[in-house]
Amino acid sequence: MSATRPTSGPRVVAVGGGHGLAASLRAVRRYAGTIDAVVTVADDGGSTGRLRAAAQRPAPGDLRKCLVALADPGSRLAAAMEHRFDAGELAGHAFGNLLILALAESGGELVPALDEVARLIGAEGRVLPATTEVVALCAQLRGHDTVEGQVAIGDRADVSTVSLDPPDPPACPEAIGAIGAADQIVLGPGSLYTSVLAAVAVPGIGAALADCTAQVVYVCNLRPQIPETAGYGVGDHVAALERHGIRPDVVLYDPSSIGDAEGVPGAVPVEVARPSGLAHDPERLGDALAARWEAARGATVTGDA
Numbered sequence: 001m002s003a004t005r006p007t008s009g010p011r012v013v014a015v016g017g018g019h020g021l022a023a024s025l026r027a028v029r030r031y032a033g034t035i036d037a038v039v040t041v042a043d044d045g046g047s048t049g050r051l052r053a054a055a056q057r058p059a060p061g062d063l064r065k066c067l068v069a070l071a072d073p074g075s076r077l078a079a080a081m082e083h084r085f086d087a088g089e090l091a092g093h094a095f096g097n098l099l100i101l102a103l104a105e106s107g108g109e110l111v112p113a114l115d116e117v118a119r120l121i122g123a124e125g126r127v128l129p130a131t132t133e134v135v136a137l138c139a140q141l142r143g144h145d146t147v148e149g150q151v152a153i154g155d156r157a158d159v160s161t162v163s164l165d166p167p168d169p170p171a172c173p174e175a176i177g178a179i180g181a182a183d184q185i186v187l188g189p190g191s192l193y194t195s196v197l198a199a200v201a202v203p204g205i206g207a208a209l210a211d212c213t214a215q216v217v218y219v220c221n222l223r224p225q226i227p228e229t230a231g232y233g234v235g236d237h238v239a240a241l242e243r244h245g246i247r248p249d250v251v252l253y254d255p256s257s258i259g260d261a262e263g264v265p266g267a268v269p270v271e272v273a274r275p276s277g278l279a280h281d282p283e284r285l286g287d288a289l290a291a292r293w294e295a296a297r298g299a300t301v302t303g304d305a
Contacts, residue, residue: 010182010184012028012185014036015209017190018043018195021069022066024219024280027282029286032184036175036182039127044137061097067127068096110132128174128175137162141156169203187218187241189220189222191228192225192229192237206244209245220252222277222279235261249296250266252268252289253268255271256273
């Protein structure tokens, strides 16, 4: 894959977390010239949550997933990063989480640690945290109550908005720079509140996205995530983005799996699911994202002429 990826394509930044962001990165690497991932560090479950609590470091799990998604397919180290120990004190921990944490602690900084892992696994792009501070995800519920913690929020069906504690963590400067230099921003797919908007909740990241000149594309989930987005259609997803100050130029959705796109600005129906319908197909999604970029570039050229 690395031998055939374009070197003159657009500068693409993918924002979010979890398996959804990893899926976007596998699609983006098919057409992008440069790739940056801006990743939430608010996860508090599993191995990531245990390490975060023990070391008081930003959660490494979503960062690991993104590094692996961008890795050289032949990298044995990248494959080992997904290995989970099954016995003893390390039971449940992913090796990649430990590697990221060890490099960050020994060197003192998270971004250089991620860059070093990227070098070791031959990653085609850069993985950046939304913030390098330890943060907790908080949610304002529709009934005006609040709940704290990524796992707890994912178990709610009545989230209105999300924010962070502390409320104003500094955004990663390299992430802000990547967003400002991007040609295309890809948000989603993935857990709407606990992955995509968890990254946007860093005030500097949200402001950079709101002010950027890049084409902003939201990739809608294939189906509701129960209970977090139970009953959501395309319009509900976009309304949630707008409550957080994000107004995408394009909304990609697969009409075979999600509806309610009538009247949604920029909504584009496209088949992007795997044959099983359970996950996004990297080839289909990559082609759809590339087509949106080409359409935007063509419109810009025509307008300039």
